[in-house]
Amino acid sequence: MQAFANLVAKIDSFIWGWPLLILLLGTHIFLTIRLRFIQKYIGKAIKLSVTKDQFAEGDVSQFSALTTTLAATIGTGNIVGVATAVALGGPGAVLWTWLTDVFGIATKYAEALLSVKYRVKTKDGTMAGGPMYVLEYGMKQRWLGLLFAIFTSIAAFGIGNTVQANSIASMVYETFKVPVWITGIIMAILTAIVILGGIKSIAKVCDILVPFMAFFYVLGCLIILIMNYKTVPHTIELIFKTAFTGQAAVGGFAGSTIMLAMRYGVARGLFSNESGLGSAPIVAAAAQTRNPVRQALVSATGTFWDTVVVCAMTGLVLVNSGLWQQGLKGAALTKAAFSQIPTIGPIVLTVGLLTFVFSTILGWSYYGEKAIEYLFGKKAILPYRILWVIFVYIGSVWSLSFVWDLADLMNGLMAVPNLIALLALSGVIVSETKKYLWDDKLDEVCEEEAIKIEK
Numbered sequence: 001m002q003a004f005a006n007l008v009a010k011i012d013s014f015i016w017g018w019p020l021l022i023l024l025l026g027t028h029i030f031l032t033i034r035l036r037f038i039q040k041y042i043g044k045a046i047k048l049s050v051t052k053d054q055f056a057e058g059d060v061s062q063f064s065a066l067t068t069t070l071a072a073t074i075g076t077g078n079i080v081g082v083a084t085a086v087a088l089g090g091p092g093a094v095l096w097t098w099l100t101d102v103f104g105i106a107t108k109y110a111e112a113l114l115s116v117k118y119r120v121k122t123k124d125g126t127m128a129g130g131p132m133y134v135l136e137y138g139m140k141q142r143w144l145g146l147l148f149a150i151f152t153s154i155a156a157f158g159i160g161n162t163v164q165a166n167s168i169a170s171m172v173y174e175t176f177k178v179p180v181w182i183t184g185i186i187m188a189i190l191t192a193i194v195i196l197g198g199i200k201s202i203a204k205v206c207d208i209l210v211p212f213m214a215f216f217y218v219l220g221c222l223i224i225l226i227m228n229y230k231t232v233p234h235t236i237e238l239i240f241k242t243a244f245t246g247q248a249a250v251g252g253f254a255g256s257t258i259m260l261a262m263r264y265g266v267a268r269g270l271f272s273n274e275s276g277l278g279s280a281p282i283v284a285a286a287a288q289t290r291n292p293v294r295q296a297l298v299s300a301t302g303t304f305w306d307t308v309v310v311c312a313m314t315g316l317v318l319v320n321s322g323l324w325q326q327g328l329k330g331a332a333l334t335k336a337a338f339s340q341i342p343t344i345g346p347i348v349l350t351v352g353l354l355t356f357v358f359s360t361i362l363g364w365s366y367y368g369e370k371a372i373e374y375l376f377g378k379k380a381i382l383p384y385r386i387l388w389v390i391f392v393y394i395g396s397v398w399s400l401s402f403v404w405d406l407a408d409l410m411n412g413l414m415a416v417p418n419l420i421a422l423l424a425l426s427g428v429i430v431s432e433t434k435k436y437l438w439d440d441k442l443d444e445v446c447e448e449e450a451i452k453i454e455k
Contacts, residue, residue: 008406008409011409012406012408012409012412015409015412015413016267016271016408016412020412020415020416021263021266021267021270023415023416023419024107024270024275024276024415024419025100025103025266025270027107027276027419027422027423028100028103028104028106028107028275028276029103030423030426031106031107031109031110031422031426031429032103032105032106034426034429034430035106035109035110035429035430035433036438037106038105038106038109038300038433039102039105039106039300041297041300041437042105042300042301042304044297045297045298045300045301045304046301046304048062048294048297048298048442049062049063049066049298049301050063052288059126059127059199059200059286059287059288060199060200060203060286060287060288061203061287061288062287062288062289062294062295062298063207063298064203064204064206064207064287065203065283065284065286065287065295065298065299066298066299066301066302067203067206067207067209067210067211068199068202068203068206068283068362068363068366069280069283069284069299069302069363070206070210070214070302070305070306070359070363071202071206071209071210071359071360071362071363072160072274072279072280072283072359072360072362072363072364072366072367073272073273073274073279073280073302073306073360073363074210074213074214074305074306074310074356074359074360075164075356075357075359075360078272078306078307078310078311078314078356079314079334079349079352079353079356080334081268081271081272081311082094082097082268082272082311082314082315082318083314083318083329083333083334083337084264084268084329085097085264085265085267085268085315086315086318086319086324086333087324087328087329087333088260088264088329089260089261089262089263089264089265090242090260090261090324091235091238091239091242091243091319091324092239092240092241092242092243092244092245092261092265093243093260093261093262093264093265093268094239094243094265094311094312094315094316094318094319095239095240095243095261095265096243096261096262096264096265096266096269097265097266097268097269097272097307097311097315098269098307098308098311098312098315099265099269100265100266100269100270100273101269101272101273101275101303101304101306101307101308101311102308104269104270104273104275104276104303104307105275105300105303105304105308106300107275107276107422108273108275108276108280108299108300108302108303109296109297109299109300110296110422110426110429111131111275111276111278111280111281111284111299111418111422112280112281112284112292112295112296112298112299112300113292113293113295113296113429113432113433114131114134114138114281114292114421114422114425114428114429115129115130115131115133115134115281115282115284115285116129116284116285116287116289116291116292116295116296117134117138117292117428117432118133118134118137118138119133119285120133120137122378123378124378126199126286127285127286128285128370128373128374129281129282129284129285129286129370130148130278130281130282130285130367130370130371130374131145131148131278131281131282131414131417131418131421132145132146132148132149132152132371132374133145133285133374134281134421134425135148135417135420135421138421138425138428139420139421139424139425144417144420144421145374145417146374146375147413147417148278148371148414148417148418149371149372149374149375150371150375151410151411151413151414152278152279152282152367152368152371152410152414153368153371153372153375154406154410155368155408155410155411155414156364156365156367156368156371157368157388157391158406158408158410158411159364159408159410159411160360160361160363160364160365160367160368161361161364161365161368161388161391161392161395162391162392162394162395162398163395164357164358164360164361164364164395165184165187165357165361165391165392165393165394165395165396166395166396166398167353167357168183168187168353168354168357168358168396169183169184169187169395169396169397171350171353171354172354175350180396180397181396181397183396184392184393184394184395184396184397185393187358187361187392187393187396188389188390188392188393188396190358191361191362191365191388191389191392192385192389194362195362195365195366195369195385195388195389196385199283199286199366202362202363202365202366205362206359206362206363209355209358209359209362210359212355213351213352213355213356213359214305214309214310216348216351216352216355217310217313217348217351217352217356218309218310218313220344220345220347220348220352221313221314221316221317221348222313223341223344223348224317224320224338224340224341224344224345224348225313225316225317225320227341227344228320231320232316232320235316235319235320236316238319239315239316239319242261243261243262243265268311269307269311272306272307272311273303273306273307275303276415276418276419276422277411277414277415277418278414278415278417278418279364279367279414280299280302281299282366282367282370282371283363283366283367284296284298284299290443291432291436291442292432292436293432293433293435293436293437293442294436294442296433297437314334317337317338318333318334318337321336321337321340323336323337323340334349335349361392365385365388368384368388369381369384369385369388372384
């Protein structure tokens, strides 16, 4: 078993090495160019995200689809992941993370567009979509769709469930000395109450939880930065300067070259925003939207809020603290940076992580559910939800380093068939964008959706 675990860890390290990073970043840049820098429409996209589409078909509103996506995406990667990038790549890694996220907006837009265009309506009237349906109906490659669904269903139980529950239970124990089994029971009950109601129940909770947690965290970061306002200009200058010059060794900090800043900044950016992994478009397909482009724009704002805003704020707080020079890494650096500010810092970090992690459990439950439905049909949904709740408890009380490696590997493998679809169908993405956005017909209903609505 240990030998198998070591093999999985090695494969995981390879998959999340340069090959996947180059493929993901290359796709981000390629789609940005083909879509004429779609990022310039982010203002219009934000406006659409809070506008209900009256003449549309779907299971949840565009805003609900966005908050559910953000629930699954915003997590420990936004806080601890940025700390890892700063510790290993220096302050300049923050800028590379930010730039990667900006380019990732184009990929998030593209994958959501395809998922809405190729989504299907099931017998009970609900929507089903995502890369597996794009691969089957858009590319006519069902075997790739099956592979994606398998990878997603496995990754969900790890990265979206057990490891998240484990981090909550561990944090609550360290902070309040509450036994992990008690936290596990409470988490399992809360999760069951939400997910047994399906996507509409999940969306209702996310509509409330996500805006609160994002606002609370960003506000907390702003307060910390305001309290240290004198050093903020120097912090911003340091981030930009070291992104292109590297950082000399200071104290316990080993020193960073430009390549290290780029490597860790790009890697953390790609991992945290999930653009190109194929997870977010699964819930985008459930949105009430009159044409694929409207929801694609709304989905693109997810990357903007998730990383261009949240990760940027985290990066500023961490670099401003100066503690990255003392050899601290990951969670230790994050905890030390936020603890510098009495009362406010620890509260912001604790509440932020608790809400971020719990929302991830909710969002990923839907991703895994749709993957299981694709593989085994509707009959598998209820057993899956029950199993999901059970694993929330298991994750709380067990140490899961092996599960994390396996889930991380599956998460990376999800990206491969999804990126193949994005590149192969880039012509369709451009065509739909021209039809509705560039020709200024966003308020029109596509023929396919009109026919569905009439039926």
